[in-house]
Each structure stands twice: as structure tokens, then as C-alpha cells.
Amino acid sequence: MSRKNPLLKKSVDVFIATTVIMAFWYFLAIYVKNNMLPTPWAAMREFMSIFRSTILQHFYISGLRVVVSLLASTVIAVPLGLFLGREDKYDRYVSPVIYLLYPIPKIVFLPIVFLLFGLGNFPKIFMIGLIVFFQILVTTRDASKGVPVQNIYSMLSLGASRFQIYRHAVWPACLPKILTSLRISLGTAIAVLFFVESFATSEGLGYFIMDSWSTASYSQMFAGIMGMSFLGLILYIVLDIIESRWCKWQYL
């Protein structure tokens, strides 16, 4: 029961939030009175009617691109960040490199990435991954740097090896902040996804939205936007579930 209850509460919260957004959208649509902004009902009707035939397939491919790029950059950025936060020797040399590369709008490399990796899924995943990589890396490194030295001493006095210190003292201490960085990165990832999907592809929600726009089918376009919103929502819920499982101690 205790496991079901928070889920129910969360669904109610999401439902209320959806209603508020819908209401706002509805009144705006009535006020604007232009077929460029359909009412939420029209968009929803469209969403339902084309869900199985078109949206689902675009949704699937977009979801795949976001999930794979987030996973890949997490797998690389988290261990590297944990390591750099603890080992000043290396951080001294790597930090300036990160600070030089981080502020560059990496999206400008998109033509080069397309040139190097072709037009398939990989360059898109690479582009999203490259951008969120830095967000995750910097947050993880700072979290790892902030682990109190007493925690480390406590582990050392128990005879822990370097790997055991990372496993028992550093990683669990940083996990909540890593999950926060993933939430922030998720928003970024979906924004970048839209951009990379608006070029040279015929798959994905980004393509679907741009395509509907160019053919002036606005309720279809908004159905695509709703699809993106759902994609984000589902992934946020997954992150929340991971947090409630792995960081129980944070919510006592």
C-alpha cells in the first residue's frame, strides 16, 4: 500500500497540472482565435486519431534517441566526474579544458557531425549526448569535490581501498545531485532533440512537428508537441522512481 500511495498521489498531481495547462491553453486559443493555435480539444482529438498510425512511431524513435544519448553521456560523465572531483592532480589539467569547451554552443558543430557520421541516428544521438555530457560532468565533479574529508578518513580507517571509497562514500553522496543534473539535462536533451530532428530526417517528433508546420496542419503540429511533452513526462517519472528507490535516506 505504501508503495502504491505515492504513485497515486503523483498521478493526481500530474492530472491537476495538466488541467491547469489545458485551461490556460484553452483560454489563450479562444482569445487568439486563429487556426495556428487550435484548442486543446482539437489537438487531443488529432493526437488520439493519429496516435497509432503516425505519432507512436515518431515517439518511439525520438525516445530512443534521447534515452540512448542520456545513458551514454551518464555512463561516461559520472565516473569521470567522480574521479576528477577527488583527484586534484588530474582535475588541475582537465578543468581548464572543460571550462573552455563547456560554454561553446556545441550545436554549431552539427554540420560537421553530420559530415563525419552521416545522416543516421548516430550523429543525432552524438550531438545530444555531447551537450548534456558537460552538464552531468560538471555537476558530478562538484558534488564529488564536496564530499567531506571526514567521510574519506572514516573509510580509510576501516582499511578501504580506493575503489571501496568511491563505492561506499563518494558515489552514494553524489547520487542525488547526479539525478538533479539528469533532470536538467533531460530538458536540454529534448530541446536539442527537436533541433537535430528538424534537419535531414523523416523520423522523430521534431521532424513531425516541423513537417506539420510546413503543411500548415496546426492541430497535427500540436499533437506532436503533446507527444514531446509526454516523452519528457515519462522520463521524469522514471528518474523520480530511481530516486525514490536509490536515495531513500533523503526522504526520511
Next chain:
Amino acid sequence: MIFVEDLALTYEQQNNNIYDNGVKALANVNLKARRGERVSIIGPSGCGKSSLLFILAGLIRPSSGNVLIDSCEPDSRRTDTALILQDYGLFPWKTVVENASLGLEIRGLGKREQSDIVIPILEKLGLSEFSTAYPAQLSGGQRQRVAIARSLAFKPSLLLMDEPLSSLDALTRETLQQFILEIWREHNLTLVLVTHSIEEAVFLGSTIAVMSERPGTIIETIVNPLAGTPGYRQRPEFHKVCSRLRSLLGVGN
């Protein structure tokens, strides 16, 4: 058991310049303790008493001098020595059982062997009903008992404590001081306790080492044979040693 001779510790400065040769934390420290003795180390804050304890635990190396524990150089991997820190000793993301078995987990013991050792200890320390609780759900005194449970799991012969009770209220403090005595007696420990509380040093330490300001050195060793005996706090000898300490530390009159 413990033998410290001419010990000095200088912390290297990060930004070394030619006028500054680093901070002298400890100089000319000499200390001896027999097996089964209880040593209180007291001194003004910043005198390096925690550094001295960390050297005994093998966590930092002295700059010069000799340190021997059971005729060996201190090594943090020795299981004979256990260290209890003031805070941070426990990990908030581990339950009481997980925290208490952490040392055994690090040594690679299986889950069954871990609980075979840890559960009786937790029971003994009155913590068995909290075994699945997290440290945040415990009181300060209970948390400190979990830390003690963790160090006892190794069956150490030397227990080092760095201001273990300083964040506790007076009542819990005295209960835990009594508790530490019982643990000491039952497990045949040698105890080294760093404290900034004069009463605690006098109540627990059969030997009291008084340290000077930085660079810390032991200016006086007081033999305190009545320490830990029942009702010691009420006896005139207790107050005599306390006021002796006060004048050595330059507080009061």
C-alpha cells in the same frame, strides 16, 4: 602498546613561498601507553590533538619522529586499531546494520558472516530494534553507539576516539561515558580519547596528556588512577585534577 617519540608534524602549504615552510602542527610529542590503559588527550582547539590521533590511526604520516603501536608502524589497514570520529563517521545512506557492518564488508566478509558478528553487538548496545533505521532517524547518542558498534565488529585492541561525545547533551554524554567504560572493560581495550572537555578527560582517562597551543606538544602527563571508579565525579580528587587541568590549560584562575 603505544610508543611515540620526538614526533613532529608539519603541514605543507599549498602555495609554498620561501618565507613560509608550512604550518607546524605538532612538535616534540612524547607519549607512552601500556596495554589496557585509557589515555585522555586534552588541549586548546587547533593544538593538533586530532592530528596526533590520525597519526596513531595511520591516516597521516608524521614529518619526523617514531611512532610504534605494538612495535609496528601505524597502518590504517590494521584491524587492531579502530577510529571513531566526532561526526561523519556514519553514512546517512546506509542503515544501522549496513553502517555497523561496513568495516566487515570492506574486508570482504559475506553477508551471513557480517550479520553473525554485527547483530549480537547491536543487541548488546541496545540498537537491535533500530537495525533497519537510517542515522537521521536516530538520536545523537544512538548514532554514537552505532559508530562504536562498527568499530567493535573488528574486535580491535586499540580504540581511538576523536571528540566522540562533543555534540551530545550533558545527560547523554555522562551515560555514554559510562558506556565507554563498560566497553573498555569488556573488550580489554586500550583507549585513546581526544576531548576538549575537562570533566570528560578526568572522568575517563587513567592518564591525561595535556597539550600546548600550536605547535602542539605534551606539556604534562597526569596520572589519574581513580578515573572511572563509581562516584568519582563527586569526590574531591576529581575536582582537584579538574582544577589542575584548568590552570595548565590557562583557563579560570
